[in-house]
Amino acid sequence: MLDDLSLRWKIPLRVLGAVIGTALAVTAALVTREYDGMRQNLEGHAKSLARVMANTLVGPVLHDDIWRAWEILQSARDPVAVAPELQADIVLVTDADFRVFVSSRPREFPIGSSPASRGGTYTRLRAALMQGEAGEQRIIDPGESPQYFVMSPLVADGVALGHVILGYSKISFLPRFLDLVGQAALVTLLVLIVIMPVSWFWARRTGAPLIALAGAMRRVPGELESARLAELPRNRDEIGQLGDAFRRMVVELKEKQELESRMLVSERLAAVGRLAAGIAHEINNPLGGMLTAIKTYQRHGQADPLAGQTMSLLERGLSQIRNTVGALLVETKTQDRPFDPSDIDDLLILVEAEAQARAVHVDVEGALDGPVPLPATLLRQILLNLLLNAIAAAELSGRVRVGISDNGGRLRLSVCNDGQHIPDAQMAYLFEPFASGREKGHGLGLWVVYQIVHQLNGGLSVESEPDCTTFKAEVPYGTK
Amino acid sequence: MKTIAANGGHTMRRRFLRASLALATSPILPARSANPPLHIGLTPVFLDDQVRFLARLRAWLERRLDRPVVFVQRGNYREVLDLVRGGKIDFAWVCGYPYVRYQRELLLVAVPVWRGRPVYQSYLIVPAGDRKTTNLLELRDKVFAYSDPDSNSGFLYPQYRLVMAGENAATFFSRTFFTWAHRKVIEAVGVGLADGGAVDGYVWATLAEINPRITGTTRVVERSSDFGHTPFVARRDISTAEFDRFRALLIDMPADPEGAQLLHELRLDGFVAGTPAMFDGIARMAARVGRA
Structure with missing residues (x-):
């Protein structure tokens, strides 16, 4: 279905697909990077906060000063959070036995209670705490938990007094992340709004030569002429080459x-x-x-x-x-005198009466330099027949033009009249005997001309366009 | 010595009053550098964390005493008491408990009058969400917040209460801690850090008027019997003149418009000279707890 779609649509759609795909990929990459950055930022912040708190809390814990510890916890809390995701959900200060010394949520984690007794996350948290190195800061993700924890040990003189545990919600930066995605999507959308029409336009331009070529090809072989005249690309790329090949093929x-x-x-x-x-x-x-x-x-x-x-x-x-x-039965006689410039003058005199009768003016263009070694009788016959036909076909008071040229080896004769042009249907039978459409004459004139020219190994052609019908005879000589 | 102070103060008072009145009306304050500054120690027996109020109080005292006044505040009662006992500061507003303890080293200057009487109570408070607790003895194995080990209402009274109930005050609660201020006891109980706390009833009630949002997080469960209110004391070797002048200033405070305004902000009616006998109740409790 999609495969059958015209290139007119297929190329732009594919380009748009590529553009959108690229935009999405770039956006996704950027968002991922930003997410990582955010996460690292958060972790770095949490770690440094935990470290500072651990250092500060050593004194109060050593002196069993719960209120001071609580005040430190409170001061670490930003009441009007600029970045809520940087705010710890819960801060636990535990003693060496994982009992709460103080917590930021005293109702949920009362002093002296064991967080592990709450089960779930905190039991796993304790297990994780017990496993690792005692003196090191760690990030603990107890899995399947909505929270992860940054733990800093409380160490005084090399002795572990307990831990400072900062709990962060895993989804706390979801709003910020969604915000980020939203922003990225907006930017992508704006970029797409700018790029898409341009891409569409270029894609259409790219497809247009192919479509034109296909359109021209559809007209082959029925309408060769219109196919030949079709607007095809003329540049040197592959499509241009195709166009050239197509034109050659049509010709x-x-x-x-x-x-x-x-x-x-x-x-x-x-x-x-x-x-x-x-x-x-x-x-x-x-x-x-x-x-x-x-x-x-x-x-x-x-x-x-x-x-x-x-x-x-x-x-x-x-x-x-x-x-x-x-x-x-036209037969060339081998013995004859050569065709001479005077023969042309004779012929003009011969047709003068006919021409005058129809007030046709006869012009001669070109001349022979001297005798041409071709049988004069036959050439006179050719020229006479063509002249008489032309005068008869010309308009009243019209013109007939005779062209004579000799390029040393080929004698060219042409007779042109300004009469009505010969219909295509008649063209094919023009040189057949008795094919004449005219009432006058026996209809053998062109036949005789054709036969003579043919026997002299020459060529005869006719071009008929309105106001100009030209018969051309070309006869070689001199070579055997 | 007490008698001397009382008698001497009476005759001297009028003289100084006249002098101070004259000073008060004088548009130009005298050069204070001529007089050495008077050092007054403050403790959280009142809302001593209101810096702007303290500045006004100090300015008023300076004007009325015609000498510079320096307020000395420390993190706990003991440090202030050590200063006044050691003669490093001249006066101090302390609690009845340290007064009875160091009665021989201190002079009683004046006792605040609150709601018409120079007495106050100790309140036992629990978080507002705790609707069950009705008395101190129900807080066994809970976390308890004291204000200061040298506080009567915030430490001595609950200790006495436990001793009288036949409990070992040291082991009755699972955990105890000091917040070093009555106001912070209220906060600690309010947020649920402690399951109960002992607090100066005067501070609680005053805060309830000024900032009910804080006291609203707590509920008063018990009120103690009356105790002598938190007294102003003087170092033992203070001159009679200084003693009398300061006592007179405090006692006449309601008569002065600005002094009355300051008293109103403290929610106090005024000061009386007071007698050591006012603190006998505290002394008995201290003796009883000390024996336990």
Whole structure:
């Protein structure tokens, strides 16, 4: 359940947990230290008080002066205690037989009585007193008792007269301790109030790149473009590296997708090309025979006007078939003159009529330095088809731009028009025969261009955006 | 000697009275360094721990006697008595018991009048929480607080009481101790340090008026018969003039407004010259206890 929580919450919650845990640990350590200090302070105080009292009480005990001893006990008592926990609960002055010489609570511990007769704590106290070294000050905790005792021996001239026993309640400093805990808790709380929003903010900041990355990843592979454009961290830490890797991955995925779709198109075109070529051959063979037969008949046949008319009709029809099939069956002729700068001028003159008809302006950018060793007829065909298409597609009074460049080894031709852009759905079938959306033309222009460029080992591409549809042909030369 | 003092005092008194009255009206006090200081020993037969009161009493005495007065206080009766017996101090306010004991070495100056008579009693007190005890003999094997071994009310009387009951006063109680002051006997019994105590009835009653919180912790169980009140005594070799003048001052004290005020704070009516016979009862008790 918690494991499935978003990092948006998980990181801040964990940070807060760490902050609170640290605060608690520090507080606990401080409180423990303070408690120890308090306890040591109390013990030190009790020990020195017991020692002073023992020294002072030697005289009264030796002289059996109970009242003086009582007055000493009273003077050791602070009537308005600043630190109540430093106040002994009970002070017992006992003789060598553990009988009360005087006590701070005479009703409970009357003079001459034995505290041990009360049983419990005091019996154990006596046992503890009897065990240890006679002349030493000791802290005695009789266990399971609500009190602990600080015992100082009353010694005169090396003889133990008895003991001064200070009894302290174990819970006497509980209020003070609780006070301390309360104070520590308050300080911790204040610190947390300051630190928590800061921690929360930083934790959110830390988590944000991961969350953005995760969001971008969710869009793969469906929306590659928006995934690529997602706001991702660009720093050099691990998340930044992840972001870089992700961007690279998206770019490569996109390239792969495009490659696949291009391959699909070119395979289809190749298949169509083979089919067309096959059909063209099959048609051309009988067609040649039929045309030859008609020619023979026209030369040697009877002068039958009706038959002559029919033969003429057949000949025209068959010629149209041969032209169409010929157009389908594009073949590069090995023997041709090289493409020349004058060819471009010729082509501009050729399309001038069409351009004027639609008031389209044709610009040429770039020029050839000299002849290029590529078959001029085919290149003229390419450029002519692209120009005619562009003029037809351009807006009325629009523009067509022709780009020509030769970088020594590759001839680049581009024709751009400002007409409506080609819809995506049509893009995939653009170079197939009879795919034209236009009513005019036979729909073989781009097919022919594609076939020619392909046979010349070049590439043909199209980019269509609103107001600018560009066809680019790139043809290599010079290398075998 | 007693007779001399009594007679001489009478004639001298008026003279000194006149002189002292004149002094009292004089705005400028005479240079006291001219006269040697008068030493007066005080014991806890009254509430001698009221320092501010003592300062006023001393100032009043100095003015009236026209000489510096030094109060001498000691931790117990004996030391004060030793001083006055040895002639180191001039007067002392002591108990009837040491007076009868050292009667030959001391002169009786005056006896306080309390509640109209120059007598007081010894009180037996127990803690207020003790509702059972009705007399001293029920305190067998208990802890008992005496005030001073030289005190009549705080020591001699309870001893006598036990002797008369056929008890051994030394072993009757499990433990005894001296507090060296009546007021402290009351405190010791009040906090339960002692199960009973013997105290000067005058001190107890006065404290009950001044500070009832202290006496409230105790309960009076027995009151003794009357004894001569705690007397002012003088060293034997004191000059008649000094003796008479001091006695006259004490006896005329109620007549002086300031003296009356001081007496009121002591809860005393005044002083009388007194006679040694007033202390015969104490002397008999001392003799009886001494034989035991």
